[in-house]
Amino acid sequence: MIISASRRTDIPAFYARWFINRVRAGFCTVPNPFNPRQVSRVSLQPEAVEVIVFWTRNPVPLLPYLDELDARGLRYYFQYTVLGNPRALDPRCPPLPQALTTFRRLAERVGPQKVIWRYDPIVLTPHTDVAFHLATFARIAQALRGATRRVVISLVDRYPPAERRLARVGYPLMDERLPPGEWERLICTLAETATRNDMEIVSCAEERDLSPYGVRPGKCVDDAYIRQVFGIEVTHRKDPHQRKACGCVISKDIGAYDTCCFGCVYCYATRNFEQAGRRYAAHDPDAPSLVGWCDIPSSPEEPSGAG
Numbered sequence: 001m002i003i004s005a006s007r008r009t010d011i012p013a014f015y016a017r018w019f020i021n022r023v024r025a026g027f028c029t030v031p032n033p034f035n036p037r038q039v040s041r042v043s044l045q046p047e048a049v050e051v052i053v054f055w056t057r058n059p060v061p062l063l064p065y066l067d068e069l070d071a072r073g074l075r076y077y078f079q080y081t082v083l084g085n086p087r088a089l090d091p092r093c094p095p096l097p098q099a100l101t102t103f104r105r106l107a108e109r110v111g112p113q114k115v116i117w118r119y120d121p122i123v124l125t126p127h128t129d130v131a132f133h134l135a136t137f138a139r140i141a142q143a144l145r146g147a148t149r150r151v152v153i154s155l156v157d158r159y160p161p162a163e164r165r166l167a168r169v170g171y172p173l174m175d176e177r178l179p180p181g182e183w184e185r186l187i188c189t190l191a192e193t194a195t196r197n198d199m200e201i202v203s204c205a206e207e208r209d210l211s212p213y214g215v216r217p218g219k220c221v222d223d224a225y226i227r228q229v230f231g232i233e234v235t236h237r238k239d240p241h242q243r244k245a246c247g248c249v250i251s252k253d254i255g256a257y258d259t260c261c262f263g264c265v266y267c268y269a270t271r272n273f274e275q276a277g278r279r280y281a282a283h284d285p286d287a288p289s290l291v292g293w294c295d296i297p298s299s300p301e302e303p304s305g306a307g
Contacts, residue, residue: 002221002234003044003052006255008033008269009290012054012078014261016061018285020068022254029288030254039289042252050234051226052076053251057093057262059106066109075230077114078106079152079220082144084136088169089123092262100143107147113229116220117148119190120204121156123266125171130178130186137190141197150225151194152218153187154204156266165265187213205246221248256291259283 005011011019022028026045032038043049052069054062054076069076080103084096094102107115119137124130141151155175156162166173175183191214194201202218203210211217219225223236239250258275260267270276279291287293 001043001048002050002226002249002251003042004221004251004253004255005052005054006253007055008253008255008257009259010056010058010262011255011290012056012060012062013058014061014259014280015283015285015290016065018283018287018290019062020065021285022288023069023072023074025288027288028254028290030252031256031289031291033257040252042254046073049074050232051230053079053221055079055081055220057081057099058102060102063106063109075232076110077116077225077229078110079116079118080106081118081120082140083119084140085123085128086171089128089166089171089265090262091265093264096140100140103144104147112146112148115148117144117151117199118153118204120152120154121266122153122186123156123166123171124173124175124178125166126174127171129174130182133186134189134193138193141193141199145197145199148199150200150202150218152202152204152220153190153215154206155208157268159268161271162266162268169265171265184213187215191215205243207245217245217247219247219249221251223249254290256289259290 005019009015023044027041027043030040030042052074056078059078059080082096082099082103083090103115103117119140122133156173158173163173187210191201201215203215204218204220206217221239223234226232226234235250237250239246239248242248257269258272259279260270261276261280263273283290284292
């Protein structure tokens with residue numbers, strides 16, 4: 001089983017203590033996000049976990065526990081987002097210089113092949129236009145050269161709540177109103193910059209075909225990458241619970257929506273920032289579930305409660 005920790009929230013940044021407590025306990029519980037009364041028990045025993053995929057914008061709180069994860073024989077890699085957006089878009093994320101320093105520190109600790117840079121999503125607005133992203137991407141790529149082998153890109157998806165938040169802070173989306181040729185110039189130049197800095201560039205759940213511009217479709221939970229890095233075979237089946245354009249193989253996500261406190265304006269996983277703050281304040285790091293106490297099924301992957 002592959003563990004996703006997590007597409008729904010930033011576990012390394014906000015819930016590292018809870019995560020290591022659950023590793024020590026050997027399991028966690030995960031309420032169904034669409035039916036909270038339905039709860040699954042997920043084993044975190046090393047013999048049950050093939051790989052853990054961490055998604056984060058700040059892994060610092062998790063770093064003290066990496067030695068323990070290694071000692072337990074748990075394999076893992078990081079999907080690490082570094083964007084350099086204006087604070088209006090990313091009000092509480094680590095400043096870019098700090099993020100770059102942490103990224104390199106993490107890569108030195110676990111190896112550059114286990115830290116994937118995400119320049120994702122690309123938010124095109126009048127204030128963060130093509131020129132902005134080309135300059136920012138080049139700056140970050142140069143700073144991370146040698147610290148990663150892969151970079152993931154995608155254009156921001158048009159989720160109505162996120163669009164409204166962007167408009168309210170004065171950053172309305174504009175990718176559909178770009179001048180002719182600008183979109184192609186953006187993708188081609190990003191690909192050239194990545195190659196120049198010894199990085200493979202792939203896309204994430206991008207419905208548009210970027211391969212003519214040098215960007216092949218990628219997988220964030222990637223069976224081929226796992227085989228290359230860890231030398232093990234995992235499932236090759238596409239995850240049916242992800243978007244059609246997503247190529248990820250099946251994994252079990254142990255996070256919860258509306259629990260991340262970074263407040264990224266374009267975020268799709270946090271629909272209510274106030275609720276996220278309340279859930280974080282009420283969080284119990286000793287609870288079996290990230291969002292609290294609930295009935296514990298008696299065996300792994302066995303749901304409890306109403307279905």
